[in-house]
Amino acid sequence: MNPRTAPAPGEPIASLADRRTRADRARQVADAIRTHIVSGVYAGGVLPREPELVAEFRTTRNTVRHALDLLRVEGLVERCPGVGTVVTADKYSHGLDRLLGLAEVMREHGPISNEVRTASVVVPPRVVADRLELPEGAFVIYLERLRRLGGIPLSLDLTYLPTDMGEQLLDEDLANRDVFGLIEHVTGRRLGDADVAIEAVNADPHSAAVLDTPRDAALLLVERLTRLDDGRPVDLEFIRFRADRITMRAQVTRS
Amino acid sequence: MNPRTAPAPGEPIASLADRRTRADRARQVADAIRTHIVSGVYAGGVLPREPELVAEFRTTRNTVRHALDLLRVEGLVERCPGVGTVVTADKYSHGLDRLLGLAEVMREHGPISNEVRTASVVVPPRVVADRLELPEGAFVIYLERLRRLGGIPLSLDLTYLPTDMGEQLLDEDLANRDVFGLIEHVTGRRLGDADVAIEAVNADPHSAAVLDTPRDAALLLVERLTRLDDGRPVDLEFIRFRADRITMRAQVTRS
Numbered sequence: 001m002n003p004r005t006a007p008a009p010g011e012p013i014a015s016l017a018d019r020r021t022r023a024d025r026a027r028q029v030a031d032a033i034r035t036h037i038v039s040g041v042y043a044g045g046v047l048p049r050e051p052e053l054v055a056e057f058r059t060t061r062n063t064v065r066h067a068l069d070l071l072r073v074e075g076l077v078e079r080c081p082g083v084g085t086v087v088t089a090d091k092y093s094h095g096l097d098r099l100l101g102l103a104e105v106m107r108e109h110g111p112i113s114n115e116v117r118t119a120s121v122v123v124p125p126r127v128v129a130d131r132l133e134l135p136e137g138a139f140v141i142y143l144e145r146l147r148r149l150g151g152i153p154l155s156l157d158l159t160y161l162p163t164d165m166g167e168q169l170l171d172e173d174l175a176n177r178d179v180f181g182l183i184e185h186v187t188g189r190r191l192g193d194a195d196v197a198i199e200a201v202n203a204d205p206h207s208a209a210v211l212d213t214p215r216d217a218a219l220l221l222v223e224r225l226t227r228l229d230d231g232r233p234v235d236l237e238f239i240r241f242r243a244d245r246i247t248m249r250a251q252v253t254r255s
Numbered sequence: 256m257n258p259r260t261a262p263a264p265g266e267p268i269a270s271l272a273d274r275r276t277r278a279d280r281a282r283q284v285a286d287a288i289r290t291h292i293v294s295g296v297y298a299g300g301v302l303p304r305e306p307e308l309v310a311e312f313r314t315t316r317n318t319v320r321h322a323l324d325l326l327r328v329e330g331l332v333e334r335c336p337g338v339g340t341v342v343t344a345d346k347y348s349h350g351l352d353r354l355l356g357l358a359e360v361m362r363e364h365g366p367i368s369n370e371v372r373t374a375s376v377v378v379p380p381r382v383v384a385d386r387l388e389l390p391e392g393a394f395v396i397y398l399e400r401l402r403r404l405g406g407i408p409l410s411l412d413l414t415y416l417p418t419d420m421g422e423q424l425l426d427e428d429l430a431n432r433d434v435f436g437l438i439e440h441v442t443g444r445r446l447g448d449a450d451v452a453i454e455a456v457n458a459d460p461h462s463a464a465v466l467d468t469p470r471d472a473a474l475l476l477v478e479r480l481t482r483l484d485d486g487r488p489v490d491l492e493f494i495r496f497r498a499d500r501i502t503m504r505a506q507v508t509r510s
Binding site (some may be wrong): 023024026027028029030031032034035036038041056057058070073074093096097098099118123125126127128131144158190191192193194195196197198199200201202204205206207216217218219220223229238241243247248249250251252253254255 | 472
């Protein structure tokens with residue numbers, strides 16, 4: 001097979017069950033452009049013009065337009081008259097290889113500001129008490145924080161903490177510091193590990209408004225139960241990340 | 256503070272910046288019920304009736320209804336006349352702690368069937384060739400598979416493989432076996448590790464139709480580059496998981 005006579009990506013030269021449509025090809029191209037965006041290939045934020053994308057992906061103008069439409073719906077790019085297609089906002093990696101607070105993760109990109117929308121003492125839902133290994137009816141500290149980088153929302157965090165450490169935390173600088181660092185400061189202990197569950201959810205109207213993202217936009221929802229190094233659970237969070245701004249990353253080994 | 260006189264979860268007894276609305280409370284309740292669903296608390300699939308949920312979460316009937324609406328939009332529950340609110344489909348955990356194929360992950364739940372929608376030789380987008388460390392213009396095997404458990408779609412997988420192992424794979428039982436196992440079978444080598452990136456995206460119309468999920472539903476999009484144990488990249492996948500059926504899980508340590 002001679003690469004000089006290579007077929008376009010949408011034109012297989014051998015096939016078991018070839019039922020691909022233009023929609024399939026557009027998704028392939030969209031996936032490739034998304035990989036470019038996430039890895040920062042389009043520094044400066046402007047995508048190549050359509051004819052260049054047509055040449056790069058060896059496909060049709062229609063397919064490229066369809067692919068760009070898909071990325072626009074995701075909120076990753078916007079069409080700007082006179083400029084072309086631009087990347088809407090920087091997208092950052094959030095590693096799953098080490099337990100870090102958001103400000104620690106984003107250190108190289110700039111400071112995280114936290115808008116503390118709620119800080120109160122409540123009786124939580126029973127499932128929250130169970131996960132924190134507290135008796136039913138016990139009070140917890142409940143925090144709701146909108147977290148921004150460069151003024152643009154990254155995540156909306158709902159946090160439950162046992163009152164014995166939570167009440168001390170309320171006197172600390174919640175606007176500028178990670179809860180992780182504050183827990184270690186207040187307890188004098190290191191954090192140990194966390195159980196992390198990652199889901200995708202559509203933004204409810206209220207979350208969408210707070211995160212300044214379209215209603216029904218796909219969000220990464222992370223439930224994270226964090227323990228001190230003695231095994232005691234101390235922090236249960238439900239974090240809604242804007243999926244156009246955060247990619248979760250892990251390295252996984254076979255054995 | 257006496258738990259017997261505990262306030263409802265929505266009624267803080269102390270507050271720094273209390274701006275919570277009914278939408279916030281509904282989201283809290285929805286998060287708690289989602290945790291129950293995902294951990295299989297509602298075995299049999301029927302949620303408690305509204306008055307019981309009102310009592311459990313110490314909140315109002317309106318808040319419970321709002322919370323159930325949020326979960327219905329996510330596709331997690333449905334209202335069935337005469338039965339109540341039921342869990343739509345089982346939700347499964349996909350661990351990030353070890354590199355496993357989907358059939359290996361789901362072994363205890365039943366066999367995975369793969370509908371091979373495309374299996375062809377193509378020239379991939381350049382970013383795909385780069386990630387597989389192939390020269391630009393080199394051919395690859397391209398697979399598109401719809402993967403089901405119990406007849407219900409779990410994921411739509413787009414897979415790129417170098418031709419030297421891909422062409423042997425095409426003769427294997429792609430309908431019933433993981434590509435991971437087949438790669439190890441064909442090469443006689445073990446897989447080593449994989450770089451995994453997790454995003455949330457809205458389902459484009461075509462993916463939604465194939466996955467039998469609502470248009471714009473939030474999906475987990477996993478990009479995974481897998482290497483043999485000698486470090487050679489051999490498998491690049493773009494996997495769209497139905498987020499109402501899969502939760503990604505990891506345990507993360509601080510140091």
